[in-house]
Amino acid sequence: MLSTKDAIALENQYGAHNYHPLPVVLARGEGVYVWDPEGNRYFDFLSAYSAVNQGHCHPHIIDALKQQSETLTLTSRAFYNNVLGEFEKLVCDTFGFENVLPMNTGAEGVETAIKICRKWAYEKKGVPENEAKIVVCSNNFHGRTTTIISFSDDSNARDHFGPYTPGFVKVPYNDLQKLNEALQDETVAGFLVEPIQGEAGVNVPDDDYLRKAAELCGRHNVLLIADEIQTGIARTGSMLAVCGNCTCEGACERRADTYVRPDLLILGKALAGGVYPVSAVLADKEIMDVIKPGQHGSTFGGNPLGVRVAIAALEVVRDENLIQNARKLGSIFRSEMKKLQSECSLVATVRGKGLLNAVEINDSPDSSTAWDLCVKLKENGLLAKPTHGNIIRFAPPLVMTKEQLMECISIIRKTFLEWG
Template sequence: MLTLSHTQDFIDTEERYGAHNYHPLPVVLSKGEGVYLWDVEGKQYFDFLSAYSAVNQGHCHPRIINALVTQAQQLTLTSRAFYNDQLGKAEEYVCQLFGYNKALFMNSGAEAVETAIKLARKWAYQHKGIADNRAHILVAGGNFHGRTTGIVSFSDSPESKDQFGPYLPGFTIVPYNDLEALEAQLKSNPDICAFLVEPIQGEAGVIVPQEGYLAAVHNLCKQYNVLLLADEIQTGIGRTGKLLASYYDDVQADVLIIGKAMAGGVLPVSAVLANDDVMLCIRPGEHGSTFGGNPLAAAVSVTALKVIADEELPENAFELGLTFRERMQQLQNSYPRIITAVRGRGLLNAIDIAGGLNFTAWDVCMKLKDNGLLAKPTHGHTIRFSPPLVITAQQMDTCCDIIEKTVTEMVS
């Protein structure tokens, strides 16, 4: 019998028995603490992906783990057939934290996006007076909101969409960061009920819109009686240097979608928040989830969100994000033919690697791994850098040194 004691053994087993729907870096992780990860060989790495921003509070944060263990010993799941003693407290906490009347807890980010779409359509028929089955939703080009068949219907990424049809109707893509195109659509179709958008596009390569974009979007939505659905699954919970990326534009979206770091990477939790006029459009029996709002998730979420505030992690993300981008811009100045762009907000950042070189962004990430830092490319040429928000200034300097060393090694 094979003893799994080496990296390749684990990889081979997963390749044999698992679906081939991911292309991971060839590293097998077995332990995490704070900003660090360790592989099965005992090598230590800096984590600069944070499980796609799900572990903003750092790996295995002791307060979050303690909340998990304590609640797991009491009650984990009741379904929503009954009340439990944790969900109401969690709903109250997130409503007060983000400034809404109501919260609807789900599990994955994709589930939360689907929930927001259903809410918007119900609101369209009950409040805006749109005829049945005619409600229309605008989405942004380059969007990524999940991988359900409904969500991929309005993706413009062939990788996400091709050969998963037939596609769900009722969506139109407008260019991201283009107010004129958005208003043209709003003017042309009175059946539009919502605009679903990421304040910063994460999967697209950390695309930051022009200053004031979201505020202008919100004003247009108000003008045309359309709901603004803000997908802050990746950008929220302190990642961009504020509790929500929307706050850079002083925007309170009509519907807020959050997830990922809601539970500090301990278990999947997401939520949709809205005021009564939107949320109460859905009545008993019309939407739900067996695991959504379970007492374990509720208890862990409150603690995870309190860690964000108590440890001032958005503030840390803001300051160290400035440090990171300054160092990367210096690196770009040194290697302008290698690094073609540096962008981001807070600790959600990216660099672009030029095409036509004898190496790719993937190769850079492989060399970063060898040098003790884990990051992942997206769209072939972009490398995202999103460490846990608990990273210190000293650790950030060390990591920037690793990135600089790696780029230098790639061109030498």
């Protein structure tokens, strides 16, 4: 096996430098733990940006992968396969929609939703051809395709990749007045929003923001498009972040006073437990039926290997009560971080929901403090990563136990308090 030093050197020599990884090489993973080539063990507190909610190499998911890989892996959609329908029924029943369009990556899911929304605008709402607009939020992160970066605020993602795709209107996140103003334009077809902005630093909106945004969209005949690629699949203590504070026994009770039902729902990441890239866009027939044969697709989208893995991943969420565990442990984590905030001047704010949380460091976004703290956390046995300069995102696998969480909290406390 390559050493840490040699593995990093190879990547630096032959790989495109489109990422800036923490200086650690991962060679094995199991549950909430990962190991480097030298055998050092770490708690994973990033979960591959919430793709590994079910934990690393979950045996039920890996068994599904092994069994399906020995039978049939890919047919393309030129033919039916004997697994896709089973997946489509499960995902539609789980999330309460009539139809699903499966893809592979999260960015593909977002692009798919944009296409469906635009086509719906021309064929159902009556927007003149090529005039449809989609409202997005400031500080959004929906991927890095050329269309998506056209409405990004991130200069690293956007600069020098133009010309940019038109048709997007930006409003401040968590600002209902500005959203309402934008929706006055009759050519607006959709509102694309993250229920919690993960990459922007785990920005949690007001409790009534999504519900009132949905009401505004309904009033103006605009499709509400929820990007739950990072926040979905139990991460926030609900099956979906749009579920709000519902109890989520089983899949989701969808209490009328808390559940916001988007018109288009985008899923990815943990939909297949981080074992295989699977994404999906869900909608009811009245919206999804605008897509006809040949108008959108993917060679790998809906392949039997991927959807068999996704079925197993959803079964793990259900059978191991990951929704409830995320809610319980998330509450403990934020409580302990707020205690740390009272003891340590490094902690400016603590925010989050379920096991998607962030600690904002009391330093400039241009400083290296958050990065240096993450390096020190790594040395102490816990892996996390900064976002937006001075914010550390903490998002462990949802299979974590309370005992493991308390050990991680001790590592974080030790690291922060020794820092000063």
